[in-house]
Amino acid sequence: MLIKNSFTQTVSNYMNRHVPKLTDQHTILDAVKIFRKDKIWILPVMDEQNLFVGALTPSAIFKALSENASIDEPILPYIIKNTITVYETDDLTEVRSFLLEKQVGQAVVLSADNRVSGVLDTKNIIQAYKTRSDTYGYSLESLFQHMQTGILALDYKGRILVANHAAESMCNIKRDYSIGHHFSEIFPDLIEFKSDNPQMTDIPLQRITIDHKKLLVKYKSLSRESKYWGGIILISDLTDYEEIAKELEITKRLERTLQTVLNTTNDAYIVIDQTGKIDMINEAAMDFTKKPKQQLLGRSVKLAIPEIHLEEALNDDFQGEKLEAMIIEKRKCLVQKTPIFKDHQRVGTIAKIIYKDLNKWKSVIKTLTDLEKEVSFYRGELSLIGGTPFDLDDIITQDPELKKLKHFARQSASGFSNVLLLGESGTGKELFARGIHNASHRTGKFIKVNCAAIPEELWESEFFGYADGAFTGAKKGGKPGKFELAHNGTLFLDEIGDMPLLMQVKLLRVLQEKEFERVGGNETINVNVRIIAATNKNLTEMVAKNEFREDLFYRLNVIVLNIPPLRERAHDIPLLAKSITKKLCHLMGLGNVHLSKTVLMALSMYQWPGNVRELENAVERALNAIESDVLEIEHLPEYIQKQKINQSSEPPALKKTNVEQVSISDFYKLNMDNAEKDTITFALNQTNGNRTAAAKLLGISRSQFYKKLRKLDIL
Ligand SMILES: Nc1ncnc2c1ncn2[C@@H]1O[C@H](COP(=O)(O)OP(=O)(O)OP(=O)(O)O)[C@@H](O)[C@H]1O
Known part of the structure; x- marks a missing residue:
């Protein structure tokens, strides 16, 4: 259809337009001259307005001359009107049929208004057909050459007439070599072609191998008007398909194995794709949701199991790997969501739902919590024995806010007022407490009590001590409590927000009366103790909810130091990191270890939910991994190396501009090139070497990025 339409031609494309103007006043001699000169076998005769009058043919002239007409006579009587x-x-095409039907070889061509445009003769029609057939031929040839199926055309003796590119490449043959050769030279396995006899019948599909290529070959015999004249061989290359089939088979096998493994576990597993549709589930998941496979597989998880909120884990800011307690389908469970990545893109999420034997888990978690409490308690006890005195100067900072707090703490240290230290865990509350005590010149000891770590039954005896024989197993001579031990010194009540209400009442009484009795004793003991309390809880909120006594709160809330979290003073991070490294290296006997600029940058970027304590732990872990005297980014814990950075916001360390010695600005000011190099290396590390993503992360164009790579020689 396409070919046919593309060959549709009109008479105007091929007619002869160079026809001399002949009127009825021209002589027979004029006409003869034109016939001789222009080789035209029909001459249109027209009037003054070029309107068609009739035509003159050589036979009309012969007829006139045979009737003794003079050659100088006008042609008028001999003009053929019809x-x-x-x-x-x-x-x-239609004109050709029409001329054949009329049995004439030429015709006069007229325009729509019956003026003469030219003449058309058999030569013109042949020319048109030749052009048409050339175009057909060219189209078929290119179609033939560009077909993916290999084609070999054979003559009736099985000799190759023509081969397309696909056939040449599949059979590894050269055109010059193959043309004229017998097909069996290329396909010796095709027995049918071995003889010189014509192969009159088709050969169905056969698999053969040539040069490790797996081919599918088929022979189609061709004949016209029941005369056999050859055939074509059609070849398909199966090598790629077989590879794909093999991979598919492996994938299927892996899927079966994975499914079997998943089905053997007690936990429910649900896997979703990036659109939130459930991709895979195990039997436990069906058991847990009480839904059959059909209601889960391929369905949107949001609709199938709405309570799990698994689709949220597809968001970029999802951190993952947290165990959450949930109630799904009225059943208590623990859910762990883990994102699945492919080429640094989130392509899905796995949810592991633990819902069987939850009591076992509960007891494990309780044991862990108890152990943690115990460790914390004994740590507190240890600090009593060998605690080093802390000076407020040991608090490292260049943050104006924290500097002010240090100054204020020093000023209030010598007073008697109680101090309340507020701030997230690990921000340095204890450091402040010890520093205040040290600066207070109080003669007594610094005694720490971790209120969250005291077992309930020990509260009273811990605080007030016990008298001789107070209870079975009591130490002979009794034991002093923390209040007695802190006499003339400081009692640091850490985690005060965890103190039970009953104990709060008792504490308040001592704070008011400054006296108490030991448990089981009747002697009144007077103490001079300064209380420093600390908490990471919101005491105001707790008071409002009656979880903390208001009167105690106001007693403690005299001097309040609100210590900012580390992420709000990120310019302290490099300073702290260097100081911690120095301290730990000394303890670990490591000599001098330097932190690379990339490490300082990564540490500065991190949010530090566990504050300085978390930073200490991260540096300690990293120092255990180093082999030289430089701590590099790969030594840092993975979650810091691969932290999710909000591309639109600047790094936390850059947020404050009013500090004189900002660490990140150190990088830039001290050595622009080095800082740039480190930043780029860091970005590349973040993106696992993907340059486009790294450029995006840095907010610069790809071409700028490549320019910088070249300039800084990072290739
Ligand atoms: N500004 C600082 N300079 C040096 N070291 C610090 C600083 N802040 C905290 N640290 C160190 O971080 C660790 C945690 O500090 P600290 O125990 O004082 O925090 P905290 O707020 O009392 O924590 P929690 O509320 O969990 O008891 C300690 O080892 C401490 O020495």
Whole structure:
């Protein structure tokens, strides 16, 4: 259809337009001259307005001359009036049929207004057909050459007439070599072609191998008007398909194995794709949701199991790997969501739902919590024995806010007022407490009590001590409590927000009366103790909810130091990191270890939910991994190396501009090139070497990024 339409031609494309103007006043001699000169076998005769009058043919002239007409006579009497005419716009194929039908070889061509446009003869039609057949031929040839199926055309003796590119490449043959050769030279396994006998019948699909290529070959015999003249061989290359099939088979096998493994576990597993549709589930998941496979697989998890909120884990800011307690389908469970990545893109999420034997888990978690409490308690006890005195100067900072707090703490240290230290865990509350005590010049000891770590039954005896024989197993002579031990010194009540209400009442009484009795004793003991309390809880909120006594709160809330979290003073991070490294290296006997600029940058970027304590732990872990005297980014815990950085916001360390010695600005000011290099290396590390993503992370164009790589020689 396409080919046919593309060959639709009109008479105007092929007619002869160079026809001399002949009127009825021209002589027979004029006409003869034109016939001789222009080799035209029909001459249109027209009037003054070029309107068609009739035509003159050589046979009309012969007829006139044979009737003794003079050659100087006008042609008028010999003009043929009923000449065959066609129009310029007529379809050439139809005109050809029309001329055949009329048994004439030429016609006068007229325009729509019956003026003479030219003549059309058999030569013109042949030319048109030749052009058409050339175009057909060219189209078929390129179609043939560009087909993916290999094709070899054979003559009736099985000799190759023509081969397309696909056949040449599949059979590894050269055109010059193959043409004229017998097909069996290329396909010796195709027995049918071995003889010189014509292969009159088709050969169905056969698999053969040539040069490790797996081919599918089929022979189609060709004949016209029941005369056999050859055939074509059609070849398909199966090598790639077989590879794909093999991979598919492996994938299927892996999927079966994975499914079997998943089905053997007690926990429910649900896997979703990036659109939130459930991709895979195990039997436990069906058991847990009480839904059959059909209601889960392929369905949106949001609709199938709405309570799990698994689709939220597809968001970029999802950190993952947290165990959450949930109630799904009215059943208590623990859910762990883990994102699945492919080429640094989130492509899905796995949810592991623990819902069987939850009591076992509960007891494990309780044991862990108890152990933690115990460790914390004994740590507190240890600090009593060998605690080093802390000076407020040991608090490292260049943050104006924290500097002010240090100054204020020093000023209030010598007073008697109680101090309340507020701040997230690990921000340095204890450091402040010890520093205040040290600066207070109080003669007594610094005694720490971790209120969250005291077992309930020990509260009273811990605080007030016990008298001789107070209870079975009591130490002979009794034991002093923390209040007695802190006499003339400082009692640091850490985690005060965890103190039970009953104990709060008792504490308040001592704070008011400054006296108490030991448990089981009746002697009144007077003490001079300064209380420093600390908490990471919101005491105001607790008071409002009656979880903390208001009167005690106001007693403690005299001097309040609100210590900012580390992420709000990120410019302290490099300073702290260097100091911690120095301290730990000394303890670990490591000599001098330097932190690379990339490490300082990564540490500065991190949010530090566990504050300085978390920083200490991260540096300690990293120092255990180093082999030289430089701590590099790969030594840092993975979650810091691969932290999720909000591309739109600047790094936390850059947020405050009013500090004189900002660490990140150190990088830039001290050595622009080095800082740039480190930043780029860091970005590349973040993106696992993906340069486009790294450029995006840095907020610069790809071309700028590549320019910098070249400039800084990072290739
Ligand atoms: N500004 C600082 N300079 C040096 N070391 C610090 C600083 N802040 C905290 N640290 C160190 O961080 C660790 C945690 O500090 P600290 O125990 O005082 O925090 P905290 O707020 O009392 O924590 P929690 O509330 O969990 O008891 C300690 O080892 C401490 O020495």
